[in-house]
Amino acid sequence: MAERQAEASPAAGTKKALLGAMFLMATSAIGPGFITQTASFTAQLGAAFAFAIVVSILLDVAIQTNVWRVLGLSGLRAQELGERVAPGLGVVLAVCVVAGGIAFNIGNVGGAGLGLNTLTGLNVKVAALVSAAIAVAIFLVRRAGVAMDRIVVVLGALMIILTTYVAFASDPPVGDALKQAVVPDTVDFLIITTLVGGTVGGYITYAGAHRLIDSGVTGRENLQAITRGSLTGIGVTAVMRVVLFLAILGVVSAGVSLSEANPAGSAFESAAGEVGLRLFGVVLWAAGITSVIGVSYTCVSFVTSFSRGLEQRRNYLVAGFILLSIVLFLILGKAPTTVLILAGAINGLILPVGVGVILWAAWRRSHDLLGGYVYPKVLLGFGALAWVLTIWLAWKSLAGIQDLWS
Template sequence: MDSGNFLTVLRVHIIQKEILMNKNNQKKNAGALIGAAFLMATSAIGPGFLTQTGKFTDSLHGSFGFVILISIILAAIVQLNVWRVLCVSGMRGQDVANKVLPGLGYVVAFLIVAGGLVFNIGNVGGGALGFNTLLGIPTTAGYFLAGAIAVLVFLFKNALKAMDTLTKVLGGLMIAVIFVVILIVRPPVGYALKETVAPSAPMGDIFPAILTLLGGTVGGYITFAGAHRLIDAGITKKENLSEIRKSSVMGLGIATIVRVLLFLAILGVVVATATSGAHTLDPSNPAADAFKIGAGEIGYRFFGLVLLCAAITSIVGCAYTSVSFLKTFSKVIEKNEKWFIVGFIILSTIVMTLIGQPATLLVLAGALNGLILPITLGVCLVASKKKTIMGEDYHHPTWLLILGIIVVIISAYLGITSLGNLATLFA
C-alpha cells in the first residue's frame, strides 16, 4: 500500500472513530438529561406529597386543581431560574452562594443538608409504610428494607447511571399504577377542569394549600436535585443551554403528570360520580383510603406500590443531592462521595428506627424548607446578573428574573409563616 492510500485509510478510520465517539457521548448525555429530569420530578413527589394531595383533595375537592395549577407555575419559575444559573455557570448551589456573598454557601449547605436529613428520615418511614401496605411487612423491617434498596443503588460501579435507571423505572411505574386506578374510579374530569380555572372553594382555604404544596415540591434539596445531576454529568455552559432547558421542562412535565393523575384518582372517590357516591377519607392516611375505597383491596395494594416507589426515589434523590452540597468543601467527601451518600442513608434509617414517628422532625424540616427557598432562589437571581459567575456573553431573560422575584416574595411569606410551627417542637 502506497503512502497516499495509507493516509486515506487512516483518515477514514479517524473519522469513523470520531463519529462513534460522538454517538456514544450523545447517548450518554441523553441518559443524563432524562435521568436529571426524573430525579427532580421524583424528588418532588415523595410520601409527604401523596398525603398532602389526599388531604387537600378531600377538603377542597375540585378546587385543588387550581392549587395544583398555581403551584406548578410557581415551581416552574423556580426550577427554570435555578437550572439556568447553576448549569450555565457550572457551579453547584453552595458555590454560587459563596460567589454572591463569601460564607453564604456554607450557611445554605448547612440548611439544605439539615433539612434533607430530616426529610430523608420521613422518606424511610414512607418506604416502610409502602412495604406494609403492599406486602404486609412489619414497619421496623420495612425501614431497613427501604434503606437497603437505596444503599444498593450507590454500591454499583456506575452509581449515577444506576440512580438514573431507578428513578426512570419507578417514576414510570408510579404513573402507570395511578392511571389504572383512574380507569377504575372514573373521576369527573369536566368538573375538575371547571374548578381548576374557576375554583369554588374560599381563597382563605386555597392560599395555604398553595403555600404548603410549593414548599413541599420545590423547597430545600429538591430545588437543586436535577441541576446538580447535570453538573456531575458535565452538561454545563451556555452552549448546552437548550439541552438544560429541555431537561428542566421534562422534569416539570413528569411531576405535573403525576400530580394531576393522583388528584384525579382521589377526586373520583371524594365527590359523587355516575358510578359511586361521595366519600370522606380517613384523615390519618387519606391517599391510601382513597385508593382502597375507589379500587378495593387491589387499590389499597396499588397505593402501597405507589408509596414505595415515591419513598425509594426520594431517599435516593435526597441523599445524593444533600451530599453534593458538601463535596466541594472537602476533598475527602468529594473523593468518597458514594460512601458519604451510603452513610447518609444509613443514618436516616437508624434514626427512623429509633424514633418511630418523625412528626416533630418533619415540622422542623418544613420550617427549614420554608426558609431555604427564598434564600436559594434569591441567590440565583442575584448571580444571574453577575458576569463573573455567568460569563460575559450570558443574558438572563428579564421576564424570568421578574417572575423569580415575585416567587421569592411569596416563598419568603411561606418561610415567615412556617416559623410559627417551630413553637410546637417545644410545646
C-alpha cells in the first residue's frame, strides 16, 4: 500500500504511469521464452506460424482490455478480486501464477546471461549473475517504481528498433505470411496454446494492470486513460511479435537451418552477419532483464496483499525473488528449450481461471466491486468468447503437454 500512495499522482504523473505499465506488460510478454518459441515454431511451421501470432494478438486484445478495465476500476489486484469473488480463490490464483513465474524466471535470467554472452563473450553464468545484480539494484534504489518504469520503456523501444532492422535485412515473404495468417496450411493447437500462455497467460496477464494499480491510476475518473493504456500496450506487444516473426521467417524461407542450441541467434546472424549476432545479443539481454523485472515484480504483487508486513517489504521480496531465480539457474545449469515451452503451455492452462474471475466480477459483481459501473456488454462478450477459446485450446493441448513431458 505504501508504494501505491507514494507513486500516486494526478494528471502529469498519469501519463508516465501509463507508459510504464504499458511497457511492463509488453516487455513481460516478449521474453527469452517467447524469442525461443518464435524461432523454434517458425522453423517448424514456416509462414503458417503467422496464424498463431494473429490468434495470440486477438486473445491479447480481448483479455487485456477486460483485465485492465476490471482491475483498474476496482483498484484491486487479481488475487484480491479473486478473494472477493470466492474465498480461497485468490490464494489458488496466486500460487499458480508464482509457480509459473519461477519457471519462467529461470529462463529469463538464463536468457539475459546468454544475451550478454553473445554481446561481450562473458561466461554465460557470470553474465547471468551480472544481469541479476542489475535487476536487484533497480529494486533497491529509493524510487524503485520510477526506475523500473524508465528502464522497461527504454529497453522495450530498443528491442523493437533493432529487431525491425533485422526483419528488413532478412527480406521475409510478407505476402505469404499475410495469406497464412488467415488461411494457414497447418494449425497446431499445442503451439497456439504455448504461444498464448507465454505471451498472455500466467503473470503476464496482470503485469501492466498491477503496475497501474500500484501507481494509483484507478477508478472511473481514470477509465479513459486505462482503456487507452491497455490498447497501446497491446499494440506495442503486437509490433514486437510481428517483427520478430518476420525477421526469423525471412531466414527460414531462404532455406537456412537454424541452430538447435540457439535458433533465434543463428537466424539473426544469417540475416545480418556478425552485426546481426551482436544485435541479437542486445535484444536477448533486453528481453531477459525486462522480463526478470516484470515477472519478479508481478509475482511478488500476488503475495504482498495477504500481509501488511509483506507489503511494506515489497522491494526486498522482489530482490529475493530474483536471487532465488539466479540460484536455481546456476544449480540447474540452464533452462532448456523444452522447459520454456512447457512453462508457456502450463501458463496457457492457468489462463482460463484468472480470466474467468475477471469476467465474473464484471458480469455479476459490478455493483459492489466496480462501484456500480455498467460494464459494456460488447466488451464482456468479446472477453467471454476469448475465455471459451482459452478453455478449448487448453483442453486440446493437454495431450501435447503429456507428450512433451514424456
